[in-house]
Amino acid sequence: MASDLMTIVPVILSGGSGTRLWPVSKPEHPKQLLPLTADETMLQLTAVRTQGFDAASIGRPILVANIAHTDIIDEQLHQIGIDDYQVILEPIGRNTAPAIALAALEAQPDDALLVMPSDHVIADLPAFHAAMAHALPLVKKGWLVTFGITPDGPETGYGYIQMGQPCGDAVHEVVRFVEKPDFANAQTMLAEGYHVWNAGIFLFRADAYLAAMERHQPDMLTAVRTSMTQAKRDGAHVFPDAMAFHACPSDSIDYAIMEREAHVACVPVAMGWSDVGSWDSLHAISARDAGDNAVRGDALLLGARNCLVHSDGPRVTLVDVDDLIVVVSQGEIMILKRGESQKVRKVTEALKALAAATSSN
Structure with a gap:
């Protein structure tokens, strides 16, 4: 016991x-x-x-x-x-x-x-x-x-x-x-x-x-x-x-x-x-500005609304755009619409296929 x-x-x-x-x-x-x-x-x-x-x-x-x-x-x-x-x-x-x-x-x-x-x-x-x-x-x-x-x-x-x-x-x-x-x-x-x-x-x-x-x-x-x-x-x-x-x-x-x-x-x-399972869920739990933008890193947002920006270096500037996810990391840049971040899986699958094709040549 x-x-x-x-x-x-x-x-x-x-x-x-x-x-x-x-x-x-x-x-x-x-x-x-x-x-x-x-x-x-x-x-x-x-x-x-x-x-x-x-x-x-x-x-x-x-x-x-x-x-x-x-x-x-x-x-x-x-x-x-x-x-x-x-x-x-x-x-x-x-x-x-x-x-x-x-x-x-x-x-x-x-x-x-x-x-x-x-x-x-x-x-x-x-x-x-x-x-x-x-x-x-x-x-x-x-x-x-x-x-x-x-x-x-x-x-x-x-x-x-x-x-x-x-x-x-x-x-x-x-x-x-x-x-x-x-x-x-x-x-x-x-x-x-x-x-x-x-x-x-x-x-x-x-x-x-x-x-x-x-x-x-x-x-x-x-x-x-x-x-x-x-x-x-x-x-x-x-x-x-x-x-x-x-x-x-x-x-x-x-x-x-x-x-x-x-x-x-x-x-x-x-x-x-x-579970922070996507960029959309990260936006949902992050601190946001008056325009509902969530920013981590260097960014300048002018008239942008409902966006997420995550950059590990370069400044990201958004002007008069809505509902975007912009990620800059380790030399890679990804941009997609908010609400569709589950499609990132397609990116990783495409990159795996590309790497496999490259290694077989």
């Missing part, structure tokens, strides 16, 4: 490539390692997110990251005064279910793992901490708890969680997880109520997660356990065995575990959350 005062171990998932924010975010330097929303990077903001939470003891954070980012992660954590941490460096990406299992095996069995993506924004930390406190009684009992974002519109870019009966104070049983819907289905779910956005933030005991994986994904657990048993260690760095981890099936925690488990609960919360 766990003691009354649980230890919460922050588990920060930092394996993403963030290509939807190209050209600023690239696989070798993805968005979580960039100062997109504040002077601190998104990883740094995530790492201090549990400060001030007093309903549980906060343990040493565990990061699960791409081995290529080792040095910059060390540097960024040291910059904010975090020197006691563990980084598990994946030899290859295998999605969130195995990544969390790596952390669960590194933690103590009765530790509560607070699983957080490293590239999200949470503006209202007291609301987040209150939601964590609501989750703890069920976490102690072995439930897997997720946090659902109270929706403010029929968003089609997020998955949804349908909540059912209350099973605690401000906590509901999960009825089902819903794939990213089309606009009509999003509107229907909003009208029905009891639907929240799936933020990919979780709280559960390490042993409860591993037991669920044993029930539903035994091959995955075997591969992850072998990779950790044979891992090499160097100070704060853990290097899972590459051959064993390559053999691990790839799947998300939602598909592999959460949708299959019986005791899954959701805490709905409005906490100023964004």
Whole structure:
């Protein structure tokens, strides 16, 4: 049995490539390692997110990251005064279910793992901490708890969680997880109520997660356990065995575990959350001038409205234009209409095809 005062171990998932924010975010330097929303990077903001939470003891954070980012992660954590941490460096990406299992095996069995993506924004930390406190009684009992974002519109870019009966104070049983819907289905779910956005933030005991994986994904657990048993260690760095981890099936925690488990609960919360998944979403959460323009870097805006400018050097001048996204980064320039930033994916795909064609010639 766990003691009354649980230890919460922050588990920060930092394996993403963030290509939807190209050209600023690239696989070798993805968005979580960039100062997109504040002077601190998104990883740094995530790492201090549990400060001030007093309903549980906060343990040493565990990061699960791409081995290529080792040095910059060390540097960024040291910059904010975090020197006691563990980084598990994946030899290859295998999605969130195995990544969390790596952390669960590194933690103590009765530790509560607070699983957080490293590239999200949470503006209202007291609301987040209150939601964590609501989750703890069920976490102690072995439930897997997720946090659902109270929706403010029929968003089609997020998955949804349908909540059912209350099973605690401000906590509901999960009825089902819903794939990213089309606009009509999003509107229907909003009208029905009891639907929240799936933020990919979780709280559960390490042993409860591993037991669920044993029930539903035994091959995955075997591969992850072998990779950790044979891992090499160097100070704060853990290097899972590459051959064993390559053999691990790839799947998300939602598909592999959460949708299959019986005791899954959701805490709905409005906490100023964004996944900063596009230039449009960055515009939405950024400070804006009287013309609703969001600017980072050197820019001169004359009569421009509803624009986003992000420049790492050259001055960008906009005159009497509306609804533009202009990004200047690392010698690349991208201009597109606001509201269409999901098309950045087309750019990164085209660049990959161009690079492949060039290398084959």
